Amino acid sequence: MFSQLEALIANLEAEARAAYDDGNAVSLASFVDSFVARGLEEATRRAVEAKAEHQVWQAAQAELIAECADEGTEREFQALTTECGELRCGRVVERNFASPDDAARLRGAADAAMDGLYHQGGSTSMALDAATGLRLDDAVPGTFDLATTILERARDFVSSHFGAPRIYAAGGLITRLEAPPRQGPFQLNASHVYWKPHVDKANIAAYDYSALVYLSTHARDFQGGALEFFDGPNTRTLVHPEAGMLIAFSSGLDNLHRARRVTLGSRFVLALWFTLDPAHTFVDTSLGLNPGSR
């Protein structure tokens, strides 16, 4: 299987070969070598920049978390729009974004596809990529297409709601939170705490918008597990997931949040992230394919 680095080098080599001109003074081999070397230098520079940006976001996140008390006044979700630079920030909920049937189909497929995957405490996640697609389709044919269709619809929804004409899929996860946590050989860390407040952009600086499509319903499929936003030191905004509900929000510091601990049952969510920067579009290398050669 290709590593990311091998895939990058293979891409650069393919690009170099395509760019090589026969009338060139240098041989193809040395042209490719110096093209790859320049490409790797550029990639390294971008990685260093991204690391610095990541550290800034993490420091700001730590400050916000420190300001939030353990307990706060709770209020139910209200849609919210704020200005942030040239963009719109805020949050929005859309019930029945996915039909109950589609949510149930994807939930069933995800549950089966997670057999044999590692869990961390009560949490099991699969990236939304082609390798997961094979597992999903093996469990319930057609469910990878269903997931990618939901992703595309979510992208259009976020783009029009937040007034960002062009946004790109930057990553996706299907996550199951459950209580009690499964034990056995696939349990990696029984004391893993997934219910930590966080800012999505502090995890991956390229994320600009987050969308969660719930596949399970609070009080029917699970207890606990509300989505909680930390709005100021003592104020919490809660969303109780319903199968098919979409919640979209800007990924920055205005949306410090967490999924609360599930106390009983299973809670599935399709989490999607979008970026304004095409350079950060998600590249699926899960089947070891070289994206440049497709």
Ligand SMILES: O=C(O)CCC(=O)C(=O)O
């Ligand atoms: O499951 C949820 O409600 C939240 C998930 C989340 O915050 C995340 O994956 O970043």
Ligand SMILES: [Fe+2]
């Ligand atoms: Fe999050």
